[in-house]
Amino acid sequence: xxxxxxxxxxxxxxxxxxxxxxxxxxxxxxxxxxxxxxxxxxxxxxxxxxxxxxxxxxxxxxxxxxxxxxxxxxxxxxxxxxxxxxxxxxxxxxxxxxxxxxxxxxxxxxxxxxxxxxxxxxxxxxxxxxxxxxxxxxxxxxxxxxxxxxxxxxxxxxxxxxxxxxxxxxxxxxxxxxxxxxxxxxxxxxxxxxxxxxxxxxxxxxxxxxxxxxxxxxxxxxxxxxxxxxxxxxxxxxxxxxxxxxxxxxxxxxxxxxxxxxxxxxxxxxxxxxxxxxxxxxxxxxxxxxxxxxxxxxxxxxxxxxxxxxxxxxxxxxxxxxxxxxxxxxxxxxxxxxxxxxxxxxxxxxxxxxxxxxxxxxxxxxxxxxxxxxxxxxxxxxxxxxxxxxxxxxxxxxxxxxxxxxxxxxxxxxxxxxxxxxxxxxxxxxxxxxxxxxxxxxxxxxxxxxxxxxxxxxxxxxxxxxxxxxxxxxxxxxxxxxxxxxxxxxxxxxxxxxxxxxxxxxxxxxxxxxxxxxxxxxxxxxxxxxxxxxxxxxxxxxxxxxxxxxxxxxxxxxxxxxxxxxxxxxxxxx
Amino acid sequence: xxxxxxxxxxxxxxxxxxxxxxxxxxxxxxxxxxxxxxxxxxxxxxxxxxxxxxxxxxxxxxxxxxxxxxxxxxxxxxxxxxxxxxxxxxxxxxxxxxxxxxxxxxxxxxxxxxxxxxxxxxxxxxxxxxxxxxxxxxxxxxxxxxxxxxxxxxxxxxxxxxxxxxxxxx
Numbered sequence: 001x002x003x004x005x006x007x008x009x010x011x012x013x014x015x016x017x018x019x020x021x022x023x024x025x026x027x028x029x030x031x032x033x034x035x036x037x038x039x040x041x042x043x044x045x046x047x048x049x050x051x052x053x054x055x056x057x058x059x060x061x062x063x064x065x066x067x068x069x070x071x072x073x074x075x076x077x078x079x080x081x082x083x084x085x086x087x088x089x090x091x092x093x094x095x096x097x098x099x100x101x102x103x104x105x106x107x108x109x110x111x112x113x114x115x116x117x118x119x120x121x122x123x124x125x126x127x128x129x130x131x132x133x134x135x136x137x138x139x140x141x142x143x144x145x146x147x148x149x150x151x152x153x154x155x156x157x158x159x160x161x162x163x164x165x166x167x168x169x170x171x172x173x174x175x176x177x178x179x180x181x182x183x184x185x186x187x188x189x190x191x192x193x194x195x196x197x198x199x200x201x202x203x204x205x206x207x208x209x210x211x212x213x214x215x216x217x218x219x220x221x222x223x224x225x226x227x228x229x230x231x232x233x234x235x236x237x238x239x240x241x242x243x244x245x246x247x248x249x250x251x252x253x254x255x256x257x258x259x260x261x262x263x264x265x266x267x268x269x270x271x272x273x274x275x276x277x278x279x280x281x282x283x284x285x286x287x288x289x290x291x292x293x294x295x296x297x298x299x300x301x302x303x304x305x306x307x308x309x310x311x312x313x314x315x316x317x318x319x320x321x322x323x324x325x326x327x328x329x330x331x332x333x334x335x336x337x338x339x340x341x342x343x344x345x346x347x348x349x350x351x352x353x354x355x356x357x358x359x360x361x362x363x364x365x366x367x368x369x370x371x372x373x374x375x376x377x378x379x380x381x382x383x384x385x386x387x388x389x390x391x392x393x394x395x396x397x398x399x400x401x402x403x404x405x406x407x408x409x410x411x412x413x414x415x416x417x418x419x420x421x422x423x424x425x426x427x428x429x430x431x432x433x434x435x436x437x438x439x440x441x442x443x444x445x446x447x448x449x450x451x452x453x454x455x456x457x458x459x460x461x462x463x464x465x466x467x468x469x470x471x472x473x474x475x476x477x478x479x480x481x482x483x484x485x486x487x488x489x490x491x492x493x494x495x496x497x498x499x500x501x502x503x504x505x506x507x508x509x510x511x512x513x514x515x516x517x518x519x520x521x522x523x524x525x526x527x528x529x530x531x532x533x534x535x536x537x538x539x540x541x542x543x544x545x546x547x548x549x550x551x552x553x554x555x556x557x558x559x560x561x562x563x564x565x566x567x568x569x570x571x572x573x574x
Numbered sequence: 575x576x577x578x579x580x581x582x583x584x585x586x587x588x589x590x591x592x593x594x595x596x597x598x599x600x601x602x603x604x605x606x607x608x609x610x611x612x613x614x615x616x617x618x619x620x621x622x623x624x625x626x627x628x629x630x631x632x633x634x635x636x637x638x639x640x641x642x643x644x645x646x647x648x649x650x651x652x653x654x655x656x657x658x659x660x661x662x663x664x665x666x667x668x669x670x671x672x673x674x675x676x677x678x679x680x681x682x683x684x685x686x687x688x689x690x691x692x693x694x695x696x697x698x699x700x701x702x703x704x705x706x707x708x709x710x711x712x713x714x715x716x717x718x719x720x721x722x723x724x725x726x727x728x729x730x731x732x733x734x735x736x737x738x739x740x741x742x743x744x
Contacts, residue, residue, distance in 0.1 A: 073680060073683065073684045073687075074684060074687065074688060074693070074696045075684075075687045075691075106691060107691060128691060128692075132690065132691050132692050134692075170692040171692070225744060226744070261694075261695055261744050262741075262744040264695065325676065325680075325703045325706065325707075326676070326680040326681050326684050326699060326700060326703050327672075327675055327676030327677075327679070327680045327681070327703065327707070329680070330675070330676075330679065330680045331675075478710070479706070479710060
């Protein structure tokens with residue numbers, strides 16, 4: 001059956017079965033809300049931050065999120081709840097958790113879902129008590145046979161875990177999805193601060209209610225700064241699929257991911273987990289290398305994965321915050337969106353992760369424009385035909401090189417890719433590059449967001465590829481953050497084409513270089529290049545020609561995001 | 575008799591020690607801000623600083639920004655009421671929005687909420703934005719003839735101090 005038909009049938013069952021009062025999805029003229037996205041997850045209004053408890057259960061994808069029901073600023077944190085059959089089109093339903101109990105009265109903070117082998121899903125989450133101390137709590141579905149899992153009951157045993165043994169009681173949060181060890185006991189990780197240093201703490205339980213902290217932290221930082229939102233999951237070298245815990249073999253490695261509070265970025269490391277002793281051995285630790293591994297080198301925080309049992313893949317979500325101001329949030333009436341869900345895999349080298357937008361979003365593609373083998377001479381800008389809605393598009397392009405004679409030499413002191421991208425931005429002429437896309441660009445190009453590559457020669461006849469997302473001229477507005485982002489892409493242009501995919505959606509550009517080896521997400525707020533006034537170009541501001549071996553662009557349809565709340569529900573504020 | 579005098583003496587000494595370490599916290603904290611003198615004078619002017627932790631000190635500075643921003647709004651309204659020339663009026667109108675809507679309505683409340691709930695990263699955005707808004711207000715007078723420069727400078731400086739203290743919490 002076609003996917004959209006399945007979705008429609010599912011939705012009909014939902015509506016028919018529960019007698020919902022349909023509420024209109026967010027209504028406003030497009031020009032009044034030029035920055036709202038068309039196919040990225042966001043609630044109809046107000047503040048959203050971390051993704052919470054994503055899971056697949058009983059044929060339904062669930063997504064929860066940190067939400068303020070009262071304003072577009074952070075506060076009054078609650079778990080919003082939405083469901084989907086395809087991770088693209090969403091139905092917003094009642095809040096799952098509200099800050100109404102002593103153990104979460106000052107905020108229902110982040111947490112994760114675990115699917116128990118017998119008994120369905122449970123949620124572990126952080127709550128703040130009346131003194132804002134952080135505690136870990138449990139919630140279970142009121143009715144596990146409700147396909148939407150609309151209502152949740154907090155455990156009478158809450159709080160299950162409090163900050164003990166030298167953990168800072170104001171920095172003890174974000175429990176992970178649980179996994180079972182060889183002894184069948186459950187394990188989770190919780191982020192914390194011990195003596196000012198970030199830590200990931202391990203807890204074990206046999207009954208999901210009584211938890212014992214492991215004497216030694218699962219992993220400990222040697223630098224100050226809180227570690228938030230830990231995530232821990234297996235990946236396989238030879239496997240094309242995601243791996244469900246606890247299955248593992250000699251090929252399996254484990255990823256530990258942390259959100260670093262002090263610099264607002266997500267980092268991951270890869271290592272060997274020994275279940276019998278709950279030890280985790282890593283080769284390269286956090287902040288040991290200049291080129292630390294990040295999922296994304298732009299705006300991408302509090303990320304969390306889940307295992308999608310239906311399609312046997314690991315899916316990554318992340319909060320993409322705004323780059324404008326708090327007062328802009330109040331004016332817009334909303335703040336915060338989520339990244340497009342990405343599949344995560346370990347690449348062939350076993351040293352890093354590769355991500356790619358889930359295949360389902362390709363269902364939104366239409367009006368395809370394609371061309372092959374086009375030379376892009378130095379100093380040219382070519383517009384992509386106007387049949388593509390440039391403010392709402394999906395673009396894929398591959399580049400090839402006749403030779404590398406004009407490559408600039410990389411100065412050994414150029415070690416900071418972000419700084420390089422700021423200095424050698426799209427307007428600075430180079431050798432091989434800058435070349436790439438100009439997105440959300442105005443007709444006169446006074447506004448443009450440039451996603452591009454630059455190829456440099458290193459001393460031993462090899463070439464290094466720099467990828468940039470240049471927001472410096474993204475808007476005429478002065479009151480926004482126009483920082484550029486950059487990273488090197490682990491790709492050898494002598495042997496491989498250089499590919500770029502960009503998902504463009506009004507105020508977000510998510511770019512994937514080298515088939516997902518390097519990802520950069522940016523937020524932009526053009527003044528001119530909005531809706532029909534946005535244009536899309538391919539450009540080359542280097543001296544050397546490059547060849548576009550293949551170019552595809554599609555308009556993206558709007559995803560369906562609707563609100564369905566039961567008439568008598570007390571859990572939604574209007 | 576001697577032992578009780580001795581006991582009282584030891585207690586006084588202990589109290590003095592506690593007082594000294596609180597003063598140390600203000601000094602240690604202010605040294606790590608871009609404006610040590612402003613930081614120290616602002617904190618000492620508020621009795622809460624005697625027993626506050628670093629988050630508490632940040633809250634005191636944010637309260638000071640709020641007071642200054644409120645005073646700025648009053649000054650702007652006074653100036654608007656005295657028939658300013660068009661260029662000045664434009665600047666004042668723009669500044670009124672920035673102070674009332676942005677600083678007092680979004681930035682300060684956000685920073686205070688985040689500090690009270692131990693989430694310093696959200697507080698940092700609030701104080702950074704307040705500094706940006708004050709800066710932007712100062713630049714909105716054509717020809718650089720701002721009639722509220724001292725107010726904008728105070729708010730900017732206090733916001734930068736607050737941001738620096740908040741960074742210590744991250």
